[in-house]
Amino acid sequence: MSDVALPALADVPANSVRAEAAPARRRRPLAYLQAAPMALVFLVFLAIPLLLTLMVSFWEYNEYEIIPAFTLQNYRDVFEGCGNLADPCTTARTYLSTLKFCALTLAFTLLIGFPVAYFLAFHVRSRTVQMGLFLLCTIPFWTSNVIRMISWIPLLGRNGLVNDTLQGMGVIGSPIEGLLYSDFSVTLAFVHLYTVFMIVPIFNSMARIDRSLIEAAYDAGATGWQTLWSVIVPLCKPGIAIGTIFVLTLVMGDFVTVGVMGGQQIASVGKVIQVQMSYLQFPAAAANAVVLLAAVLMMILGLTRVIDLRREL
């Protein structure tokens, strides 16, 4: 974190600031021009679609058409019956289920990702080996998501490799049912997919830790665990936060993994939207999407409150 923006401006003599300000003003139109292509891409492919979604979420619809008129009915449908805490509404239960997968995936990706990143950052000396091991971590992405998930079936199925082997060894009498099409298989697929999104930002944070800090901790009499908890983990917080944002947004919006690995039996927010889309209930889907977006944004906002991410970026 040595290259974190230092509040050094206070030390800079005022006249040098003024001297730099003048050319900066002249350069400003050029800077806008340089940022324009990316801004245009964001505008066309992100801002406009989002605004359209927001707009459609207020439209009316029936079985065969969507009607450009203003209504709050779509949102009322989303939150219907949600006032009752004892018997949560469908939306609340769906969100709870999705949040459960978020929590599980986060816990496991962090549990696996942190040690892997630690190993890569602190124990692998050579750059080449580091890059090679990084590539290993991306192996799950070498094939399409669907193929990857289908290949879990022969492994986890009722008569799959795991059950067969365990039965063959006499560990279990009858096949374990919960291996496939269950919370377990969904979480497994998520963790398999998203651990690398946790590894990379944490590794990035670790790589910035000045090695002399570790020595300084050792010099101060800290044990390995104390160094980990008092020095490395606090300095990795931004990386953990960025990894968390990746995992949160990916799991919150997912419908394919939950669908395939859950045997189409497990609810998720993304799945609700997808089903509504398939029935051409676009305004309802849009309203759900806006609520989901708001929920995810609030989570990220909460995270940035805890950890100052701007320092890392």
Added chain:
Amino acid sequence: MNVELIGLTKRYGATLAVDAIDLKIPSGAYCCLLGPSGCGKTTTLRMIGGHEAVSAGEVVIGPRAVGDAPPAERGTAMMFQSYALFPHLTCRDNVAFSLRMRGVAKAERRAKADAMLDLVQMGHLADRLPAQLSGGQQQRVALARALVTGPKVLLLDEPLSALDPFLRVRMRVELKRIQAELGLTFIHVTHSQEEAMALSDLVVVMNGGKIEQAGDPRTVFERPASAFVARFIGGHNVIALPEGKVAVRADRMRLGAEAGDGAVQARVLAVEYQGASVQVALEADGMTEPGGLSAVVDDATFAGRPLAPGDRVALGWDPAAAHRLDA
């Protein structure tokens, strides 16, 4: 506490970084390990501090050989070149870090940290983060952090190299003051002979993993043990004579009429005005001293008989000032 190195050796594969050095540093001494980069001085310091495994030989601190003991058990503390302050902790927490690691209660470690910060005159900035401090201030905090556990030996790895020249001189005074105040043994690695001269009771000049000379600054300056030492500490001319090499201090060189009997003719290469004195770079006929010769002339004397680059002048030296070199 006194520190003794016995046949201390560090090997990295086939390369010998530190070659069986022997050294005795008396208790309460300010010792500077001086040498060019790659001479093994930092490796030696790190072996004393327990940050580098010893290949052969022994480090003895006080009454016992420390072997592979971790730094905290040696009674040493290290101040790192880049200060290595924890960026996520305030100054106070940085200083209190080692106390926290030892399980000292919060109130007590706070009080001790504040006392240490006061000693280095940083008490008023105890709640700042390192990034909010200037280089000199960070250094003071690093010093306080190293001192807070009451080490018997303080190891300093080029502590002043990151500071600007003005601050460097001020911190130098500060280091000496704190060392005298606490009566600790300081071992200070530097490549600046000026720093070593100004600070130390014991200068250890190292080169190629070996100790070229160890002694008090005056002895090292007056009677350098080798041509390397004479050149490295500066202010000397190494002159090859038929009977062997001699070192003559630049300020004992004689120019013009005072050059004496054995004078040679020399050409002035450059003249540098330095305030109280003037340094004249010279090239003597028939003498091939790498880096040339230099003479330091008192400014009043120089003003009476000015020289300009290209001038020819007689060059000699006070024979009593010529110090025979063994190597």
